[in-house]
Amino acid sequence: MNILSENKLVLGIDIGGTNIHSGLVTPKGRVIKEFNLKTQTFSTPNHFIAELHQLVLAYLDSHQYKLTGIGVGAPNGNYYSGSIEFAPNLPWKGSIHLSDLLNEVFKVPVKLSNDANCAAVGEFLFGNGKNCTELLVITLGTGVGSGFISNGQILLGHDGFAGELGHIIIEKNGRSCGCGRRGCLETYTSATGVVRTALELLSTSTENSMLKNKSTSEITAEFISESAEKGDTISKEILLLTADYLGLALSHAVAITSPKKIILFGGLSKSTFLREQTKIKMESYLLPIFQNKIELQPSGISGHAAILGASALVQIHKD
């Protein structure tokens, strides 16, 4: 049977501590079928793969689709080794050679990387970074990740670990970080970092604020963003401080890689105020030759971003 290219699908898999979201993706980036599984129900990666294989095969067979590859986004995922390396939030311990395991069962090429690199290739192929061969994507979530597209390829470095902008030390002897050091960008500009800034400012300020009289669990990055949009002074101050740290870190990244476009990805990036202020701060820290050249945009992928990003790994891969 002659398989038309539209019948060729890539499986994108996004592995998190709680959920594993997978989906079959067309070459144009449309997710036509999703499979959602709970990470903790699988004591080994083999159990997970066996179940996913059954589900995918059943769907492919009944629709005469052909699977051409698998892309995986995973915490601590390494592109070169195809392994998940000691991910603290997964039930599977140690170094898991997930690419090999998937390849043995599915018999198609498998590419694996971390979430931020997946976000970067996703934006490059299907989002606001489309065709932008010099691109930087920053993920602002519980942590801060980054993926660089350079010369149309993922910037991997010699060991596959390039793109750790979230762990540059932006403040010497600053806040303690989950990585065991102090002052990482992530401790200031992640969703949790923003909440830390809020608590710090609230502890010293006498100013009235929508954040006051809230329980600490209610003071989320989302609530702070919303309050800032409504004009809350302390919330704006929090985001201004966040923008200052992020702008400085971005200026470092620009001086090194000179991207055409920077995309902010993840919950926090939805704040227009934060994006605008980050742009202003970044420009103020840039060498004149880089000023007023770089577009800073939000993600251009509305749904299934993680699945699309993972699937994009197969389409961009450089072997």
Add this chain to the structure above:
Amino acid sequence: MNILSENKLVLGIDIGGTNIHSGLVTPKGRVIKEFNLKTQTFSTPNHFIAELHQLVLAYLDSHQYKLTGIGVGAPNGNYYSGSIEFAPNLPWKGSIHLSDLLNEVFKVPVKLSNDANCAAVGEFLFGNGKNCTELLVITLGTGVGSGFISNGQILLGHDGFAGELGHIIIEKNGRSCGCGRRGCLETYTSATGVVRTALELLSTSTENSMLKNKSTSEITAEFISESAEKGDTISKEILLLTADYLGLALSHAVAITSPKKIILFGGLSKSTFLREQTKIKMESYLLPIFQNKIELQPSGISGHAAILGASALVQIHKD
């Protein structure tokens, strides 16, 4: 006539404010003939090119060599445009399309970039970075430059200006820089930056030092390096401060590009004490996944480094 590959030469040109060093280079990186000209004697680039052309042609003809390409290292040299963009120290003002001008006269492919990128490709092809496809070269001279080799190619960014590590702001509101901003790495870790640190420390310290009772013109980076090797406490303190700034900046570069090797290039890099302390500081700022993986070495090119680097542009070029 059948030209053997050993008869094929590349012309490397290193343009500075005072001298233009050029040389004919074999594919294996041997400079077999040098031409040295004074920059200020040429009121236009065309005059310089005409003279160089005569000299090169005479030599090639008399030795039956064939010229296959020209590589140029120049201040503010842009790889994509092949131009020198508003270099303050050259007699030729504005934007000089030197690649085109050279190509019109010599009728061979011409590649042009800045000095730091030339140093990087030089080390990659002929020096201590040989075959290291993920490499970072830092030039520590009057200024601080950097060239990144990523995936075996020069990291250029969208506009050819990538690799400006010398102008990341390493100290907010720090020392004023020639670029018009404050706190650039260059103001602390260039040869002139090291002298500024010396004057700062001498102004506050009561400690005895070999630097005291010297005229300010005698306090050079070289003299400070020598004094440190002899055990002078203040000189060591100056280099420790320098190493701290450089180590932090290198840790940023590593987090973004994850090189296998970093090469320190230029006068200051000859200080073993500075190199060792920079390595210690860098390691202390690195995320654990990057620690104890990266070699930090001095340049592996003993003579003609600038000519070799410029000539290497032609051999590595990616068009």
